[in-house]
Amino acid sequence: QAKAQAKAQAKAQAKAQAKAQAKAQRNRVYYPSEIVISMSVMPEHYVHLSAVQRTIEHYTRDYLYNDTSRIRLFVHRNQSLNAATNRNFGIAQINATRSQFIGMFDIDDIMHPQRIAILHHVLNENPEIDLLVHAFLIHKTCRLDHIDTDYLQAFHRNRASFMSHSDLEMLAYNFHHDHEMYATNQCLAYYKQKGGKRGSAYSIFQVECQNEEKKRTLRQMREQDMFAEWLEFDRWNHVALSNVFFVDFSELIRRRCAQREIVKHPLAGKFYDVDCEYGTMAGGLEAFRNEKGVTRHHNGWPTMKTAIAKQVHYDEQWALHGSYRGQDSAFNLEVHRQNYTVYHLGYYLGMYCYH
Secondary structure (H helix, E strand, O other): OHHHHHHHHHHHHHHHHHHHHHHHHHHOOOOOOOEEEEEEEOHHHHHHHHHHHHHHHHHHHHHOOOOHHHEEEEEEEOOOOOHHHHHHHHHHHOOOOOOOEEEOOOOOOEEOOOHHHHHHHHHHHOOOOOEEEEEEEEEOOOOOOOOOOOOHHHHHHOOOOOOOHHHHHHHOOOOOOOOOOEEEEEEEEEEOOOOOOOOOOOOOOEEEOOOHHHHHHHHHHHHOOOOOEEEEEEEEEEOOOOOOEEEEHHHHHHHHHOOOOEEEEEEOOEEEEEEHHHHHHHHHHHHHHOOOOOOOOOOOOOEEEHHHHHHOOOOOOOOEOOEOOOHHHHHHHHHHHOOOOEEEEEEEEEEEEOO
């Protein structure tokens, strides 16, 4: 009887696995090898924990082949843990032999449904990337919207649509070496001072990468000392997927901060002097385009090699002018300072629920 029961269980598990694999192939999504959920829950929200547990059971049954070891929930009752503390705790639970990469995501934000698939294809073919951040959208109502809201439409409107299987396969190339798939552009980032003392305002950069004639004109303007700040950097553009590109953030920081130590950075409606390296990491290329299009301290939910996640720890006491915001940026900067390379992927893989 025990053998028959074990055989039936094995058959049921194989059937569930085959069904999940077929569903994954059809939907072109990937599921993490391991998920750790670390939640701070205050007493007034205990009532929601049963719904969280039901969601986890559904996900485990329908997508993880009933393998309960692949998803674990840790509830910190009546404790308010900051982002750094939660991340350190979660990383400590990860089985380093099971996962090549470790990534972060916040429970109150929205993930692109193919985020794992896209990161899988990119990271496995680009060993130069030690830590990767990516572009993200800002959504001002998603904290209030119903869970069934189709957020994919928002990604689609911003040229981050659901990729076909062939598109995903085209990501599986090394952007440094596969020149048939990636082209390199030298980009110019610049801004004009709008008044006041030189260097006193926050840097809202314009970026030009494609138009060579305009770049020649801009270089002539630079010779006339018409810009408050000027940067040149390389960008790797996917030839077939025009909305996919990479930038070496570590190189960006080195170039910008070689001749300056302090930059202006906004926080709670005011501008503060901050370390140039932190200000560049936290603002990044999002701030180069649109002052209102970035949260200033949010760094695209970093994903990194497991060895780095186990070696470099979040500073749980880190704060900027009394705010814990920016702990991801501070962590990413520490990774950079330990001589690892941080890259930015210019594709919207997440949605920050503005609050």
